[in-house]
Amino acid sequence: MKIARNETQWQTLIQNQQTSGLTISDYCQQHQLPSSSFYAFKKKLGLTSNSFVRAKVTQQIEFIEEQQPSITLTVGKANVSFPAATPATYLAQILRELS
Secondary structure: OOOOOOHHHHHHHHHHHHHHOOOHHHHHHHOOOOHHHHHHHHHHOOOOOOOOOOOOOOOOOOOOOOOOOEEEEEEOOEEEEEEOOOOHHHHHHHHHHHO
């Protein structure tokens, strides 16, 4: 059932959300409020804040992932590589199948 609220009630709800520490989504879910109505009244009441922060890149750094050691099996001209954490039982099964 839809509950009709006046602007004062919406203003109180919006202020309570801001002090609750909950996200709008979580607050609306907890209080059974349609988030679309919440945002609409927040905008209508002029309670939206421009929280956009412009950031300036002062230094670019490059992350290089370290290669994990691997186990390579060579059979004829074929090379098969496995992560170093591959269980020994799995490797043993592969070797049995290749022999």
